[in-house]
Amino acid sequence: EVQLVESGGGLVQPGGSLRLSCAASGFTFSSYSMNWVRQAPGKGLEWVSYISSSGRSIYYADSVKGRFTISRDQAKNALYLQMNSLRAEDTAEYYCARDRSGSYYAKKAFDIWGRGTMVTVSS
């Protein structure tokens, strides 16, 4: 079964750090680009970050640029999001999502999503 499972969420103080993980299974992880998408409580979807299948192309939303780092470990079939200098406005459910293509320059669609992991930034 094709599956993505996020972990690593929790309660963190403003200015703190957290590392999210996404475990992929049931497909050839190294062939697909991956994304992080978040959703603040009661709000809409916000794309956070993208990494191509090779890891060579990486993009961030302006709201997290310079604070968040996306990475992947092909051997472990895992996607990560290192979040530093966290702010209250980063409070959200964080989803990892597979892009059906492997390249930023191809047609794209987020065809597989995990269930999400909740990050709460509060003192």
Added chain:
Amino acid sequence: DIQMTQSPSSLSASVGDRVTITCQASQDINDNLNWYQQKPGKAPNLLIYDASNLETGVPSRFSGSRSGTDFTFTISSLQPEDIATYYCQQYENLFTFGPGTKVDVK
């Protein structure tokens, strides 16, 4: 940055009704637009890709079309299980989701 607007923000319709949601891009995005359904407490689910292509396994009552920078998502006959929020997403330049349309059944 490409901005996406969606209308209406919410709607209520009867079972069997035809439901239409529109999404407008702030600039030309070609057909680089997808539609997602998100049911309460669940992750989003891809319904339509590249403006008008139905994702495998998605019921044929869902459809999408494009006219210039205006995109339309249609449910031809609303079913109770279609209660959800629907989002458009552009990927012409990075990714932007529309603000969503909440659909419920009268």
